[in-house]
Amino acid sequence: MSRAVRFAPLVLLLAIIVALVWRLATPADTNVHSTLEGRPVPAFDLPAILPNKPALSSADLASGQPHLVNIFASWCVPCVTAVKVLQELKGKGVPIEGIAIRDRPADLADFLSRNGDPYERIGSDSQSQVQISLGSSGVPESFVVDGKGVVRFQQIGPIEASDVPMILSKLEQAR
Amino acid sequence: MKRLLLIVALVAAQPLWADSSLPPAYWSDRQLPNPRQEAQAEALMQQIRCLVCQGQSIADSDAELAGDMRDLVRRRIAAGEKPDAIRAWLIQRYGTWISYKPTTEPAAWPLWLAPLALLLVGAWLLRRRISMRAGQ
Amino acid sequence: MIAETGLAALWLAAGLAALQFLLMILGLRSGADVRRAMRSIAIIQGVLTLIAFAMLLMVFARSDMSVALVFENSNSAKPFIYKVAGAWGNHEGSMLMWLTILAVAGAFVALLAHRTSERTTTAALGAQALLALGFYAFLLFASNPFARLSPAPMDGQGLNPLLQDPGLAFHPPTLYLGYVGLSVAFSFAVGALLTGEVDSRLARAMRPWVLGAWILLTLGITAGSYWAYYELGWGGYWFWDPVENASLMPWLAATALLHSINVLAARGALKAWTMMLAVIAFSMSMVGTFLVRSGILTSVHAFAIDPERGTFLLALLAIYVGAAFILFAVRAPALKEGAPFELVSRESGLVINNLILSVILGVVFVGTLYPLFVEAVTGEKLSVGAPYFDAVAGPLALLLAVLVGIGPLVAWRRERRPVFKQLAIPALFGITALAITIILDSGMRILPRLGFTVGAYLAAASFLPLANRNPIRAPLATWGMALAHFGIAVALAGMAANAAFSSERLAVAKPGDILTVGPWSVMLADVTPTAGKNWTAIEAELRASRGSGAITLAPESRFYSDPPTETSESAIRTFWNGQLYTVIGKQDGSGAWQLRLWWKPFVTLIWAGGALIAIGGALALLGRLWRLVWWPWRKREWRQERYA
Numbered sequence: 001m002s003r004a005v006r007f008a009p010l011v012l013l014l015a016i017i018v019a020l021v022w023r024l025a026t027p028a029d030t031n032v033h034s035t036l037e038g039r040p041v042p043a044f045d046l047p048a049i050l051p052n053k054p055a056l057s058s059a060d061l062a063s064g065q066p067h068l069v070n071i072f073a074s075w076c077v078p079c080v081t082a083v084k085v086l087q088e089l090k091g092k093g094v095p096i097e098g099i100a101i102r103d104r105p106a107d108l109a110d111f112l113s114r115n116g117d118p119y120e121r122i123g124s125d126s127q128s129q130v131q132i133s134l135g136s137s138g139v140p141e142s143f144v145v146d147g148k149g150v151v152r153f154q155q156i157g158p159i160e161a162s163d164v165p166m167i168l169s170k171l172e173q174a175r
Numbered sequence: 176m177k178r179l180l181l182i183v184a185l186v187a188a189q190p191l192w193a194d195s196s197l198p199p200a201y202w203s204d205r206q207l208p209n210p211r212q213e214a215q216a217e218a219l220m221q222q223i224r225c226l227v228c229q230g231q232s233i234a235d236s237d238a239e240l241a242g243d244m245r246d247l248v249r250r251r252i253a254a255g256e257k258p259d260a261i262r263a264w265l266i267q268r269y270g271t272w273i274s275y276k277p278t279t280e281p282a283a284w285p286l287w288l289a290p291l292a293l294l295l296v297g298a299w300l301l302r303r304r305i306s307m308r309a310g311q
Numbered sequence: 312m313i314a315e316t317g318l319a320a321l322w323l324a325a326g327l328a329a330l331q332f333l334l335m336i337l338g339l340r341s342g343a344d345v346r347r348a349m350r351s352i353a354i355i356q357g358v359l360t361l362i363a364f365a366m367l368l369m370v371f372a373r374s375d376m377s378v379a380l381v382f383e384n385s386n387s388a389k390p391f392i393y394k395v396a397g398a399w400g401n402h403e404g405s406m407l408m409w410l411t412i413l414a415v416a417g418a419f420v421a422l423l424a425h426r427t428s429e430r431t432t433t434a435a436l437g438a439q440a441l442l443a444l445g446f447y448a449f450l451l452f453a454s455n456p457f458a459r460l461s462p463a464p465m466d467g468q469g470l471n472p473l474l475q476d477p478g479l480a481f482h483p484p485t486l487y488l489g490y491v492g493l494s495v496a497f498s499f500a501v502g503a504l505l506t507g508e509v510d511s512r513l514a515r516a517m518r519p520w521v522l523g524a525w526i527l528l529t530l531g532i533t534a535g536s537y538w539a540y541y542e543l544g545w546g547g548y549w550f551w552d553p554v555e556n557a558s559l560m561p562w563l564a565a566t567a568l569l570h571s572i573n574v575l576a577a578r579g580a581l582k583a584w585t586m587m588l589a590v591i592a593f594s595m596s597m598v599g600t601f602l603v604r605s606g607i608l609t610s611v612h613a614f615a616i617d618p619e620r621g622t623f624l625l626a627l628l629a630i631y632v633g634a635a636f637i638l639f640a641v642r643a644p645a646l647k648e649g650a651p652f653e654l655v656s657r658e659s660g661l662v663i664n665n666l667i668l669s670v671i672l673g674v675v676f677v678g679t680l681y682p683l684f685v686e687a688v689t690g691e692k693l694s695v696g697a698p699y700f701d702a703v704a705g706p707l708a709l710l711l712a713v714l715v716g717i718g719p720l721v722a723w724r725r726e727r728r729p730v731f732k733q734l735a736i737p738a739l740f741g742i743t744a745l746a747i748t749i750i751l752d753s754g755m756r757i758l759p760r761l762g763f764t765v766g767a768y769l770a771a772a773s774f775l776p777l778a779n780r781n782p783i784r785a786p787l788a789t790w791g792m793a794l795a796h797f798g799i800a801v802a803l804a805g806m807a808a809n810a811a812f813s814s815e816r817l818a819v820a821k822p823g824d825i826l827t828v829g830p831w832s833v834m835l836a837d838v839t840p841t842a843g844k845n846w847t848a849i850e851a852e853l854r855a856s857r858g859s860g861a862i863t864l865a866p867e868s869r870f871y872s873d874p875p876t877e878t879s880e881s882a883i884r885t886f887w888n889g890q891l892y893t894v895i896g897k898q899d900g901s902g903a904w905q906l907r908l909w910w911k912p913f914v915t916l917i918w919a920g921g922a923l924i925a926i927g928g929a930l931a932l933l934g935r936l937w938r939l940v941w942w943p944w945r946k947r948e949w950r951q952e953r954y955a
Contacts, residue, residue, distance in 0.1 A: 001583060001643050001644060005300065006639070006640040006643045006644070007640045009587065009636045009639070009640075010633065010636040010637060010640060013629075013632055013633060013636055014633075016680070017625065017628075017629045017633075019680070019683055019684055019687050020601075020607065020625055020683075021625065022687050023607045023683055023687070024605065024607060024618050024621055024622055024625065027606075027607075027618060028607065028609070028686075030229065030609065032226050032269055032270070032272055032273070032692075033270070034268060034269065035267065035268060035269065035270050036268060073195060075194065075195050075196060101195070102195035102196075102197045102239065103195065103197070104196060104197065107196065126197060127200040127243050127246060128200075128239075128240055128243035128244075129243070129247065131240075131243075132240075132243065132244060132247060132265075132268070133268065134268070135268035135269050137226035137227070137240065137269070138226070138227065138240070197900070198897075198898070198899040198900035198901075199897060199899055199905070204817050204818075204819055204896060204899075204905040204907075205817060205818060205819055206815070206816070206817050206818070217815070221697065221698075222696070222697075222698050224694050224696070228611070229609045230550075230552055230609050230610050230611040230612075231550070231611065232696070232697075234545070235543070235545040235547060235550075237544075237877075237879075237896075270691075270692060271691070271692070271693040271694070272692040272693060272694050273694070274694060275694050275695070275696030275697060275698055275699075276696070276698035276699065277693060277694075277695055277698075277699055278693075282685055282689060282691055282693060283693065285677075285681070286677065286678065286681055286695065286699060289673070289674055289677045289678075289703075290670060290674050290703050290707070293669070293670045293673040293674065293677075294666070294670050297666045297669055297670055298666065300584075301584070301662055301665075301666060303648075303651055304580075304581070304648075304651055304652055304658075304659075304662050305651055305652050305653075305654055305659045305662060306650075306651040306652065306653060306654065307654060
């Protein structure tokens with residue numbers, strides 16, 4: 001039995017151990033990111049869900065200035081605190097659009113009155129269709145979309161207070 | 176403690192505190208009237224990975240998003256779209272991760288070559304064990 | 312007090328394991344006769360770990376909440392049997408069970424080993440002790456099952472409701488007995504490589520251990536598959552989930568090892584290959600344990616996600632398997648192989664059997680770890696699932712099944728008789744089955760169709776070895792082999808039937824609606840709330856009939872409060888020709904309910920086949936062990952007759 005054959009199992013084991021050590025050191029990111037970064041927002045046209053809030057369509061996102069699109073829902077627990085951070089961003093002049101996933105008008109109105117309303121428009125996505133077409137996999141998520149309607153950045157999970165500078169800079173870059 | 180609950184909830188494939196109050200989408204739990212189309216849809220759903228319960232296909236998952244994706248698949252198949260086109264559309268948005276069937280891209284070639292390679296390596300290792308000369 | 316006793320026993324056992332290892336080095340180096348000392352130490356070590364495990368069972372049985380593990384995994388409201396089963400339904404407890412089996416197996420090896428020389432037995436026991444040492448360290452330093460909680464809480468956090476199930480309660484012990492049973496093969500291989508005595512005596516010493524471990528693995532995997540089938544609520548029985556693969560890989564290695572050992576025992580050949588397989592089999596067990604506990608692969612089964620413990624296990628794996636591979640590389644040249652085998656011989660057949668099994672093992676291994684490799688190298692995330700494994704492992708398994716019918720007919724050394732003529736009848740069975748499938752369903756996919764064909768052929772071919780001789784006087788081992796191979800055919804038929812003939816009906820129904828699935832008419836009579844010991848549920852009353860007489864089924868959707876979980880309890884009714892499988896899901900907005908109904912003809916053959924395989928193995932084991940008991944007794948009888 002040649003030396004190559006005899007030592008091959010050991011070499012293979014080494015490669016496997018290295019891969020496993022790498023994986024233990026850099027834990028898998030279980031979030032599935034949208035691949036739309038750098039690509040235009042797919043065309044959509046969502047109905048309004050609240051009487052005093054305009055509906056949202058992809059055309060609204062190609063208006064010439066960058067937008068922050070926030071995918072949320074009234075039944076989403078982390079969204080409660082996330083909305084406060086969105087208020088802060090709104091205060092800094094960021095146009096925030098909302099896509100409400102699987103929501104009822106009454107529940108949504110209640111959510112907004114309790115937690116604040118940073119949204120300019122809210123579209124109702126009652127069967128997650130636009131969420132899926134955007135490559136989003138849960139709530140809350142946010143997309144930075146530039147003035148031409150191209151997706152520039154995706155934030156999975158709530159925007160924390162500490163993320164605000166980063167989001168602002170992404171919005172700057174999207175001008 | 177919180178982690179344990181999370182793990183347990185994931186194991187039971189039903190994240191209890193993240194459910195909407197709207198009913199499931201129409202086609203998430205109904206079969207298409209055309210059996211051939213339903214079979215196509217079922218086959219495709221078995222190969223699309225669930226984004227929430229990531230160890231299951233959307234055909235086997237109780238998650239709401241999986242239900243909405245099943246609804247999407249069935250509606251598109253009923254409209255005449257080919258399963259491969261729907262799969263490609265999903266891959267365009269989520270990456271190859273979402274398809275349980277490895278694609279034909281170069282990153283997946285070693286997978287498909289593996290059985291043949293293993294067979295050849297094994298046969299070579301054992302080549303001297305069997306005398307191919309007839310009659311000894 | 313009980314917990315401390317357990318912990319103390321564990322420490323003592325660890326000390327003895329260290330001593331056992333040192334004795335081995337002493338014995339091998341200096342040639343001193345350490346046999347008796349090693350035997351005593353190994354037995355005491357086994358007894359001590361058994362005591363530790365018994366102590367753990369006791370604190371769970373008594374719901375002693377001052378023990379942290381009991382608090383985290385149990386609750387006084389649990390039924391008694393699940394309180395006890397909760398002892399191993401968690402990371403630390405199952406690790407202690409693993410270690411107990413390891414130590415007790417070592418004790419039995421010390422007691423029973425008689426074929427291998429003193430030196431090899433000593434070396435094997437030393438290797439077993441070294442294996443145990445790493446796991447003692449793991450338990451004592453990183454996963455102490457006996458850690459106390461102070462002050463003791465009033466009641467526990469409860470056991471996962473999914474584990475409150477007979478199938479799942481007893482699935483881990485069966486599997487662990489299998490996984491850890493393979494450690495004996497590993498230790499024997501390492502021991503023999505150290506002493507250089509790799510021969511047929513070693514093979515015969517290892518064989519009952521490999522057989523026993525393999526039988527338990529077969530049972531464990533079959534039971535696990537059936538549990539997933541009825542519990543997860545979607546009618547699937549195998550998902551190629553990483554944890555499932557982690558149990559399949561040792562089984563594949565053990566099956567190959569079982570057959571390779573026969574060649575080593577009969578002809579003293581395939582030495583290097585058999586030793587490597589013995590090392591790989593237990594390595595796969597360790598890889599499986601690592602995968603399940605480290606959380607590096609996404610799986611519905613993973614029950615502990617702790618990278619720190621994962622690192623410890625990985626270190627153990629690297630040390631043990633690495634050392635074994637180095638030993639193999641160094642000692643392999645000393646293993647003298649004989650002349651090559653004749654093309655038409657039992658040995659060649661077994662070589663090809665091993666080759667195919669190893670390729671399947673390799674493919675499953677590659678498929679399971681490939682996403683990790685790709686992400687490490689390119690950063691891309693891709694998924695490998697059932698479509699890949701079915702496409703690759705399926706045809707290989709069918710090819711193997713065809714050869715399984717032929718191999719046992721061929722004689723050792725060289726087959727001169729025209730044995731292949733006997734295969735005419737099985738071939739006829741196969742062709743008939745093929746014709747029937749074409750008549751029944753011309754659109755059937757190729758794999759199920761081949762599954763029926765090969766299954767029918769193998770069902771007949773497995774009994775040919777018995778037909779060649781007087782079946783009554785055939786050794787029990789031959790009966791075992793025939794039954795196990797027949798079990799493969801049965802399982803194949805079941806899988807093919809499930810793939811080809813299952814009818815599925817998904818609908819949203821109101822009470823009073825009637826749905827059809829296969830030959831059945833199912834009416835949703837009522838949906839009512841109900842409750843149990845620690846759960847509430849929505850229960851559907853279904854009335855099903857296929858001609859004469861109606862039966863009632865009551866699937867439930869259950870909500871547990873502690874911890875909050877939702878499970879689906881399917882209602883299944885088994886008939887001679889299939890299973891009616893019913894599930895109730897969620898309510899839609901209009902007061903109607905999701906119903907999932909399946910009629911699965913002959914699906915139970917899958918697990919019946921698995922059980923038959925295990926029973927066949929048990930018969931073979933009994934046959935070999937019986938000879939151990941019967942032969943010396945018979946010899947004594949003859950001696951008495953002669954000198955009477």
